[in-house]
Amino acid sequence: MASLRSTLLLSLAALATARDVPSNVRDFYNSLKSKGQCSNKLKSGFHSIDGDNGSFSYCGDHLDDYRVLYLQGKNGNFVNMDIDCDGIQHGPADDGRCGSSDDTQSVTSFQSIVQGYGTGQKDLDAFIHPYVVFGNEGSRSGYPNFNPQDYGIEPLSVMAVVCNNKLIYGIWGDTNGDDGSQAMVGEASISLATACYGKSVNGNSGHDDNDVLFIAFPGSDAVPGKNGAKWHASSYSQFESSITGLGDKLIQRIGGGGGGGNPPTGGDCSWQGHCEGARCKNENDCSDDLVCKSGKCARG
Secondary structure, eight states, X not given: OHHHHHHHHHHHHXXXXXXXXXXXXXXXXXXXXXXXSOSSEEEEEEBSSTTSOOOEEEEOTTTTTTOOEEEEOSTTOOEEEEEEOOBSOSOTTOOSGGGGOSSOOSXXXXXXXXXXXXXXXXXXXXXXXOEEEEEEOOOSTTOOOBOGGGGTOOTTOEEEEEETTEEEEEEEEEEEOSXXXXXXXXXXXXXXXXXXXXXXXXXXXXXEEEEEEEEEOOSGGGOOTTTSXXXXXXXXXXXXXXXXXXXXXXXXXXXXXXXXXSOSXXXXXXXXXXXXXXXXXXXXXXXXXXXXXXXXXXXX
């Protein structure tokens, strides 16, 4: 009976950490997809899949109104989800699926911060911590660099991921390097990918469709810190549950609230957040027939 009880508890915990996409986040996803591509490309030239046209960008269209940064390509594409197995190896949740990875590293980008928390956790564990690989850093000629910290995204801050009609919370835990032939985006730890797509994913096989939306939140209020997350958790469900409250708070930024109500800059338009009264730099920042006047979207 004890083993059955444990199995039931683990199953319930897993269900609790996978949730339907709230209406405001779903509307945000659909509006970005409908627009096709972002206007404020903070940095472009990245690849989602080896050999694609390198049309993927870090986007800042909603840095001012929703205080979020995200990845998007063209023609309504977001990015895929490759699998990262970096960090602690052979930990308590390791089920062997990272054995097929041929580029695993034993340390993540923010290992020193994790260890510095003093919780006994020496680094992130890909099977436990749902981390996102975000930002690109390299010295090779022609390699595009992007540092999310330049836009207020802090290491180990909570991120939101829309995948497979689910909303999953993770943390910014690693950075893309220039060890490959192209500058890649769209990668997450195996625990996050498993929450999205189940145990069919492994260290060498992720999700290829460009329909995954990664959302980062600028500001220190997005960082759980030493005491705001269970860094020494022994399972994915334990850790993800510990950041759920903060994640729920952060997504309230999007669309003016978790209930998916009216955009914070009013009016009825097809591009939420860019209706009449929204901040703008030029007419490309405004929805429909609105124009940019004195820094705000207005009727012509």
